[in-house]
Amino acid sequence: MSEVEYTAVRELRGPLLLVDGVAGVGWDEFALVRTADGAPRHGLVLEVDRDLAVVQVLEGTSGLDPRRTRIAFTGSPLRIPVGPGWLGRTCNGRGEPVDGGPPVFAPDTADVAGAPVNPVRRTPPAEPVLTGVGAIDVLTTLVRGQKLPVFSAAGLPHLELAVQIAAQSSCGGEPFCVVFAGLGLTHAEALAVREGLGERAAAGELVLLLNTADDPVIERLLTPRIALTVAEHLAFTGGRHVLVVMGDMTAYAEALREVSASRGEIPARRAYPGYLYSDFASLYERCGRIRGRPGSVTVLPVLTMPAGDITHPVPDLTGYITEGQIVLAPAAHARGVYPPVDPLSSLSRLLRSGAGAGRTREDHPAVAAQLIAALARARQVRELADLVGQSALGPADRRHLDMEDAFLRDFVAQGQDENRPLDAALERAWQVLLHLPAAHLGMLPADLLRRRLRATGGPGPAAGPGAPPPGRAGPTGAEP
Structure with missing residues (x-):
């Protein structure tokens, strides 16, 4: 780490800190920020213009005194320890334990930004991830290595569905685990997530990252990247099939918009930054399977559509990147149906890659x-x-x-x-x-x-339109 500490803080702007007189500092570099009382905070370099660096402070800039703040740049991007030590742990959005245990240590570290995968080494997704939710498994089958979002609206049970999928999913007896990244949750929601996934965490099959609504907005941008970095190592080095559940991605987009506004960037649709699409892609495209490597990373983003508008930039851009969507319907929810899945708006473009003889069932x-x-x-x-x-x-x-x-x-x-x-x-x-x-x-x-x-015992295929419905010997809904 660099021994040089900079003290020329020009300005505090929301979660951003502007530092003058820097040299040799690069984009996305990790920084240590020390306050007047010596307490450490952490930051990432968003932009460098000659000798001016813009640093986003993960813990926020509240309470910082520009005249008594020191910044040291580490010379490398943010890296975290990776390995099976994450399994069974509950952490905040920065990866710091909140379960009373020690910090996660591992001999290996990885850059949270990830590394691009050569497209020719990607293996097409195949074979299902069974969620235990009948409407999803039959009609919008989730396939290993796929990215399949859940589109919801305010008041619908998308968080409950995400927790249920994370708690029940399996890969037919093969090594499997879940990384759950909660974004912008209320404390009640965070508690419900911890309780709903307690059994899977106790079994050592879960990594839980919880970013709450009162946490610094910058942390919300880091949480999904930490989750995916942990998942990639568990999958491609540890040989596990990993399901990454991330939600609410709309809260992530709102955080990105807030940081963009603090930087004074020119807004695009609905005041979101023009790079929202590429930012989403940098997360969603980290799923998949790699030829010659064991395991797979499957991504299930959960997002709410403001006012139920599927043309809103968050669901719209997500739909361009992902391979289908699971849409929750207010009408079904109003009828007391759980999960309120709308089958005609939902789609898994890879269903036939993960369903059929030898994978699920011939029919x-x-x-x-x-x-x-x-x-x-x-x-x-x-x-x-x-x-x-x-x-x-x-x-x-x-x-x-x-x-x-x-x-x-x-x-x-x-x-x-x-x-x-x-x-x-x-x-x-x-x-x-x-x-x-x-x-x-x-x-x-x-x-x-x-x-x-x-x-x-029903009539044959030639039965006419007025024939009685076959196969109804028992009560409606009873299994044969």
Whole structure:
């Protein structure tokens, strides 16, 4: 570390500190800031213009006296220890333990900014990460190495869903762990996260980083980078499959906007900085699989859409970078359905890479496609019924409305602590589909549909639109 300490602090501007007379200082360099009482703070160099350096102070500049503040530059970017010592630990957004244990030590360190991966060494994502949430596992399957965001809105249970996914996810018996980065949480939310993930933490399968709303805004920009740096080492050196859950990314974007405004940068859409897209990409693109390296990093960002606007810059730019989205619907939430997933707005572009024979189940891709097609038809029928009334609908259209109700009631709805196996979720999907006449299940292979109808004692594939729905020998929603 450099022995030179600078004392010419020109100005304190929000979380930023401007230092005059510097030499040999580089962008993204780590700095130690000492206050008048000698207490250390930490900073990162955002910008260098000749002999002027702009340093963002991670703990904030509150209480600093420019005339009595000293800054020393380390000559290297911020690095953190990496290794399995992080597993089972709960830390704040800067990686400092808040669980009463000692600091995390490890023989290896890594730059929190990460290193670019040669594209030719990337392996296409394949094989699923099963979340235990039936609607996600069947319709928007999460694949190892994928980046799949959750789009939500204020008042929806996105944090509860993120905790449930982090608590239940697995990779079919292979080494697996979760890195959970909470951003801008209230203290009540942080406590709920710790309680909900306590069992996984006790098992040594969780790294928990919690940035609360009253923490310095700069820390919020650092938290996801620390989480991804820890995950990369656990995956590509430790051979684990790692799921990184990050939320709320809207709080991250707000922090980035605040720092940008402090720097006096020219704003872009909705006053966010023009580099919001590339900043998001620098986080989301750190997922994946690398040829010749064990393990994988899968990223599940969670974000709230202000006013439910999916064209807002945060969800809009996230959608350009990621491979689909899971959208939560206020209408389903109002009906008491948890998780309130909107299947027609949700999509996993890599579903077929992680589903099917040898990965999940042979009938999985066809069932998912048929269910989406049937729900799309049901939505059209629902809109028609609003115009002409249900009494004017034909028998097949009424069956589609029954199917849509059964979909929410018997397939989507599950408890927040219910870990639903994929086989059980697929059987529920079949029961929902068999509310329809066989003639309306044209996206299912004929032999697959014939075997299922034979097993349930229903009519054959040639059944007409008015035929009774097959496979309903038991109560609605009961598993065969």
